[in-house]
Amino acid sequence: MAAACxxxxxxxxxxxALPAIFDLPILQWPSTLRTGSGQWLAEGVATERALLVILxxxxxxxxxxxxxxxxxxxxxxxxxxxxxxxxxxxxxxSDSLAGIVPHSxxxxxxxxxxxxxxxxxxxxxLGRVPAGPPNAVESPGDETPE
Numbered sequence: 001m002a003a004a005c006x007x008x009x010x011x012x013x014x015x016x017a018l019p020a021i022f023d024l025p026i027l028q029w030p031s032t033l034r035t036g037s038g039q040w041l042a043e044g045v046a047t048e049r050a051l052l053v054i055l056x057x058x059x060x061x062x063x064x065x066x067x068x069x070x071x072x073x074x075x076x077x078x079x080x081x082x083x084x085x086x087x088x089x090x091x092x093x094s095d096s097l098a099g100i101v102p103h104s105x106x107x108x109x110x111x112x113x114x115x116x117x118x119x120x121x122x123x124x125x126l127g128r129v130p131a132g133p134p135n136a137v138e139s140p141g142d143e144t145p146e
Contacts, residue, residue: 019094030092030099034079039104040111042078047115048122049073050083055123074098085109 019026050069057065073081080098082088088108091100100108 028093028095028099030095030101032095032097032099032101034100034104035107039079040107043082043108043111044115044118046073046077046079046081047083047112048119050081051116051119052123055119056126056129079108079111082108083112083115085112088112 019028050066050073053066053069054062070081070083073083082091082100085105085108088100088105091098092102092105093099
């Protein structure tokens with residue numbers, strides 16, 4: 001149930017809370033056009049690398065490493081590293097530096113899907129990651145008693 005609520009909460013935060021925090025209009029229409037093969041290639045690479053960070057991170061470090069990667073990738077990719085359809089959709093409601101006009105998303109989602117496929121292929125080609133607890137949902141105190 002919590003997983004079903006997460007996209008809605010993220011969208012609400014992105015579309016309502018963040019503009020209000022910065023005294024910006026709640027409803028914004030973006031003006032940043034992001035289209036073309038260079039943008040789509042950059043988005044595919046950004047998505048592939050984000051997935052590799054998650055899948056290959058040392059146990060317990062995926063969240064921090066992904067946050068660092070996304071923060072850096074915003075600056076070194078031509079696409080501003082949306083790296084997932086939910087982020088692209090949320091940025092569609094922002095006229096900020098990271099905004100995207102709605103019709104530009106049509107090229108981003110297929111590029112992200114291609115990035116996922118490439119990331120999975122590379123992950124499997126590189127072989128197994130040393131065993132440890134999963135990186136999905138971790139927190140101190142989640143250890144199982146022996």
